[in-house]
Amino acid sequence: MAYTEEELKKELETKEYEYGFYTDIESDTLPKGLNEDIVIAISKKKNEPEWMTEWRLEAFRAWQEMEEPEWANVTYKKPNFQDISYYSAPNKKPKYDSLDEVDPELLDTFKKLGISIDEQKKLAGVAVDIVMDSVSVATTFKKTLAEKGIIFCSISEAIQEHPELVKKHLGTVVPKKDNFYAALNSAVFSDGSFCYIPKGVRCPMELSTYFRINQAGTGQFERTLVVADEGSYVSYLEGCTAPSRDENQLHAAVVELIAMDDAEIKYSTVQNWFPGDKEGKGGVFNFVTKRGLCEKNAKISWTQVETGSAVTWKYPSCVLKGDNSIGEFYSIAVTNNFQQADTGTKMIHLGKNTKSTIISKGISAGQSQNSYRGLVQVSSRADNARNFSQCDSLLMGNRCGAHTFPYIEVKNKSAQIEHEATTSKIGEDQIFYCNQRGIDTEKAIALIVNGFSKEVLNKLPMEFAVEAQKLLEISLEGSVG
Amino acid sequence: MLEIKNLHANIDDKEILKGIDLKVNAGEVHAIMGPNGSGKSTLASVIAGKEEFEVEEGSIVLEGEDLEELSPEERAHKGIFLSFQYPVEIPGVSVTNFVKTAINESRKARGLEDMPANEMLKMIREKSELLEMDRKFLSRSLNEGFSGGEKKRNEIFQMAMMEPKLAILDETDSGLDIDALRIVANGVNKLRNKDNAIVVITHYQRLLEYIVPDYVHVLYNGKIVKSGTKELALELEEKGYDWLKEATV
């Protein structure tokens, strides 16, 4: 997306969270609260087969026995899980084949987001599956994909149309009982995306999903499952924006990636949920479980730009099961005002000659806290495993914090693990140097931050990189003074 | 072009500049010499508008406009350029990207559109050739890992790109090898014209053999204690600064 300098400037002038509006689309919402009946009701509403209902119930029972984790370096008022409505779907279904059929108000929403389908469609090679609240509203480019045998649809649709694939893979990378939030998600997930790339197929376009939380008091529980069959390739983009709300909104997604032998998955995220206002009120709680499984010679790359949420708890991970498999994690996490982020990754080396790379860039401003937490684990049979980790922190001002918690567990002597960490501050002399060249302070900061983040920005697909840069600027706006 | 009158400047309540008068006309080259710590870089920073320094008294006027209220970037937009004694590093920002941003920000301030990409590229090619710069530098992170001499050459490259009215070169010669000094000095000479002015701060007469000054000033303990023509530089090279100390106290 080509944003002009002018547009960028305008964006920067808006002080309030610009996507903080509420779309008034009629919704079909379940009463607040969570029990077995609600879980069954969700499943019924979605016409799910019985095995799916059972699966959800098992997850729910497991969740009831679990405790919310305490160890992350974040503090927040725990959500009251009985005070959340677990299902909300836009009323005006069904799905649309063309934009003309789409609710004009919805289109308007996309316009405000600056990522209208209209624009997306024109943008060659990007298929968009938009999750508006919980149910996918529009899917485009499906036909082109179908010709290659690629399946890209909502997970609900996949449960109906491709039950064998879903049954085979769902929960194999992130088990139902994996953790508190994953169990909750497994019980009540409302929708999400499903993607399957057949053997030897290179997906010809970036697959893209824009998520959005839209219903007051509705937690969102997406479920994403990407399966890349042997020798296939796919690049998947995920992006989010959310309207502002007074009460905290809970978000607990699960993303599972499966890269079979010789397959490659690139998963990129630009996350921009409402971080709360300047006093730290409101904002999204983002507790996400993302994990990928690599078979032989397979490769999974997670790239993420995190600018939003009041509280973020997120560790995209790779299980390097197959020999010679590769896991990568490239991350930029920005925190401003009162945001708290605890993010990082886990690289689990099981196979021989497995390699992993971790590049984490944390930018903290205001009174925010930004933590990197990474685990590199090498099992006893993972001969010649290699890991390189680099964690850089950039601080703006004296009231914010950056923390690094690297954990390394090695059970095989042939492993080579390297860890580098730096902390820097934007210097007065850097700013003056830029000023002297005619660059004002706001722009200078943007330049310095972009430079700092470059290694990660470079990993994003082109149009996403532009959007990410824009988000970096917006989220750090007003952080100097 | 530039007129400084009775300039006093402090940092942390310590007076560094103690009443400076300096007048530079368009088309002229002025050299400022003086011992370490005498206030040369401070003077350059104060002209450029560095906010840590407090101007207690006096004025700086550029083309009839008092600069007092102007921010460093506004002064840059008016055509002031400072080649830093110690250029800073900006990791991840390429020389090209930095220069492009600098030029376009200045153009924007003057109500102009961004410079078209092809024009920018042409200019970059010309100026990098003028300074015999290896093109590889242009894609490297600004000053990161540059040698001392490379940093200085890169400052002059930026000067060539920005086409300032008033350029202040703070010890641009230090760190340059003999060939580089000649190349950079020739570059500066090519940028000279009747409408701009250059102030060179240096410790060495050698630079002034290439960039021949119209006037030489000696800054000593925050004051200009002597001004003269280029011969003064030769005299200083021979005698040092001690004789001036006696002359002023």
Ligand SMILES: Nc1ncnc2c1ncn2[C@@H]1O[C@H](COP(=O)(O)OP(=O)(O)OP(=O)(O)O)[C@@H](O)[C@H]1O
């Ligand atoms: N930020 C600062 N804080 C305190 N003192 C300062 C600061 N900047 C400069 N000074 C002092 O001001 C005086 C003049 O410094 P300045 O850098 O202008 O000298 P100079 O003439 O450029 O010297 P050199 O030839 O070594 O470059 C010195 O005594 C220096 O220590």
Ligand SMILES: [Mg+2]
């Ligand atoms: Mg100096």
